[in-house]
Amino acid sequence: MSLEQLQKEFIEFLYTAKPGEEQKNHIRSYFLDPQHSDPHNGLKIYRGNLVFGLIGAMKETYVFTRVLLGENNFNFFSRDFLYQNPSRDSDLIQYGGGFGDFLAGREEIQHLAFIPEVARLEWALERAFYAPPEPSLTGELPEIGRESKLRFKNSVRLVQSAYKIHKAWAGFTEKGVDGFEGEMFKKEPESLVVWSDEGSPRVTPVNEILMTVMKETMAGKTTSALVRSTGLSEENVREAYWFTLKQGWIADDFKSNLTDFHSI
Amino acid sequence: MGLRSPHLSGVLENKPPVPWFEVMADNYLNQGEIPHRALEKIRTHYPLTFHCLGMNLGSTEVLNDSYFKRLSELIERYQPQWISDHLCWVGANGLQSHDLLPLPYTADAVSHAASRIQQAQEKLGRRMLIENLSGYLRFNQSEMTEWEFVKAVVEKADCHLLLDINNIYVNSENLRFDPYLYIDAMPVDRVKEMHLAGHLRTEGILVDNHGSAVCDEVWDLYRYAAARFPQVPTLMEWDLNIPAFEVVWAEAQKAQAVLSGVSHVA
Numbered sequence: 001m002s003l004e005q006l007q008k009e010f011i012e013f014l015y016t017a018k019p020g021e022e023q024k025n026h027i028r029s030y031f032l033d034p035q036h037s038d039p040h041n042g043l044k045i046y047r048g049n050l051v052f053g054l055i056g057a058m059k060e061t062y063v064f065t066r067v068l069l070g071e072n073n074f075n076f077f078s079r080d081f082l083y084q085n086p087s088r089d090s091d092l093i094q095y096g097g098g099f100g101d102f103l104a105g106r107e108e109i110q111h112l113a114f115i116p117e118v119a120r121l122e123w124a125l126e127r128a129f130y131a132p133p134e135p136s137l138t139g140e141l142p143e144i145g146r147e148s149k150l151r152f153k154n155s156v157r158l159v160q161s162a163y164k165i166h167k168a169w170a171g172f173t174e175k176g177v178d179g180f181e182g183e184m185f186k187k188e189p190e191s192l193v194v195w196s197d198e199g200s201p202r203v204t205p206v207n208e209i210l211m212t213v214m215k216e217t218m219a220g221k222t223t224s225a226l227v228r229s230t231g232l233s234e235e236n237v238r239e240a241y242w243f244t245l246k247q248g249w250i251a252d253d254f255k256s257n258l259t260d261f262h263s264i
Numbered sequence: 265m266g267l268r269s270p271h272l273s274g275v276l277e278n279k280p281p282v283p284w285f286e287v288m289a290d291n292y293l294n295q296g297e298i299p300h301r302a303l304e305k306i307r308t309h310y311p312l313t314f315h316c317l318g319m320n321l322g323s324t325e326v327l328n329d330s331y332f333k334r335l336s337e338l339i340e341r342y343q344p345q346w347i348s349d350h351l352c353w354v355g356a357n358g359l360q361s362h363d364l365l366p367l368p369y370t371a372d373a374v375s376h377a378a379s380r381i382q383q384a385q386e387k388l389g390r391r392m393l394i395e396n397l398s399g400y401l402r403f404n405q406s407e408m409t410e411w412e413f414v415k416a417v418v419e420k421a422d423c424h425l426l427l428d429i430n431n432i433y434v435n436s437e438n439l440r441f442d443p444y445l446y447i448d449a450m451p452v453d454r455v456k457e458m459h460l461a462g463h464l465r466t467e468g469i470l471v472d473n474h475g476s477a478v479c480d481e482v483w484d485l486y487r488y489a490a491a492r493f494p495q496v497p498t499l500m501e502w503d504l505n506i507p508a509f510e511v512v513w514a515e516a517q518k519a520q521a522v523l524s525g526v527s528h529v530a
Contacts, residue, residue, distance in 0.1 A: 001405065045471055
């Protein structure tokens with residue numbers, strides 16, 4: 001048995017939710033356990049460490065989601081999630097993306113459909129927290145050509161929720177479990193921009209026009225393509241750009257990327 | 265002492281006379297500003313060492329260039345006294361366990377791990393410390409004892425050794441060997457740091473969870489090690505159920521008292 005094969009089989013075993021007898025016996029055959037006739041206990045420690053480590057990382061990210069689900073449910077769903085979504089990045093901080101989508105697909109919480117939306121918001125907040133520092137464009141909005149692409153800072157994330165989640169999240173962040181109530185999660189669309197204020201994640205509710213402009217811009221559309229695809233007026237687009245400038249969301253290096261100086 | 269987030273503000277406010285802080289470097293490889301702000305303040309008052317989890321030195325995967333690049337940037341920024349990681353693997357076949365997984369004690373594994381440590385040292389431009397692992401299983405194919413394996417790797421890689429005394433004790437109980445033989449076998453000139461920590465006893469197995477005070481048996485083993493490796497700085501690890509700073513500091517001072525009180529018997 002080569003070291004490569006041994007490591008492959010061992011880590012695949014760790015990531016198997018419910019290993020069958022054949023797989024268990026195969027893995028057990030690699031080991032001697034001087035204390036026990038069966039190395040079952042030792043293997044359990046390694047399998048437990050994997051779950052403990054990954055769920056621990058998710059608890060750091062999904063603080064409000066965990067409260068909304070309750071501890072046992074959070075552990076249950078996280079456990080299922082990690083077996084379906086093994087970690088592939090050596091950086092543990094990168095683990096847990098897509099948990100919101102995963103929760104949205106779970107039958108058990110269809111009646112609590114705002115929880116996946118909260119999870120998506122918390123993932124965006126985590127990314128904003130760990131985003132590298134990046135200077136914002138300041139001063140006046142430069143001439144933006146029709147074929148230019150605006151670039152937002154890497155920390156800027158968009159969250160579109162089918163439920164109102166911002167007020168409850170803000171209440172929880174400020175006052176903990178006393179800061180929100182279930183009635184706050186009305187089924188009403190909400191558009192949020194998550195961004196980093198010198199390292200501190202912030203959430204700003206925005207209107208539909210601004211969300212549309214930012215979404216299309218982040219998809220790499222030029223100003224003229226954006227106007228064509230959305231039907232928004234050039235004035236709408238410029239107003240949206242202006243707002244993002246004032247918020248400090250535009251990357252400072254944006255100007256160097258201007259390709260067309262015909263003003264819109 | 266290990267630098268842990270619950271203690272950060274107190275350390276910055278009170279500036280206790282801790283000789284140095286060990287930083288879990290992997291927690292700072294991302295570039296978010298807030299964690300670095302606190303660490304920069306700590307660095308102005310204390311020497312740092314970096315303890316790593318992600319070099320994946322025992323894995324058969326290619327060394328992660330991105331990891332080493334970010335680590336090198338972190339080293340440049342904070343100028344740690346030394347850098348350590350474990351004699352283990354954490355990921356393989358594209359999957360990451362984020363846990364410290366054991367190697368079989370074979371001649372092939374010695375060559376493999378030593379070669380990888382040499383590559384890591386070249387990437388970082390310095391000699392590293394390698395830590396012995398806690399373990400719960402022993403591979404059938406092992407051809408030597410754990411202490412023979414550790415010694416062979418550090419000598420072949422020409423690296424230093426971070427000797428974790430609790431890990432030796434945990435393994436000696438789990439895998440049934442004499443921990444004092446282990447200490448005796450370690451090359452004195454390569455041991456540059458020691459670790460102490462608490463463990464958990466569960467279902468007949470000791471788990472290295474760093475979640476409690478050091479037990480009497482580990483203190484006894486430490487006294488023996490401190491006599492064999494005099495003046496080797498010792499770090500107190502406490503990562504789970506982290507108590508008040510003063511509790512961990514008291515344990516660290518106890519270790520210092522042992523170091524100061526022993527005579528060289530090796």
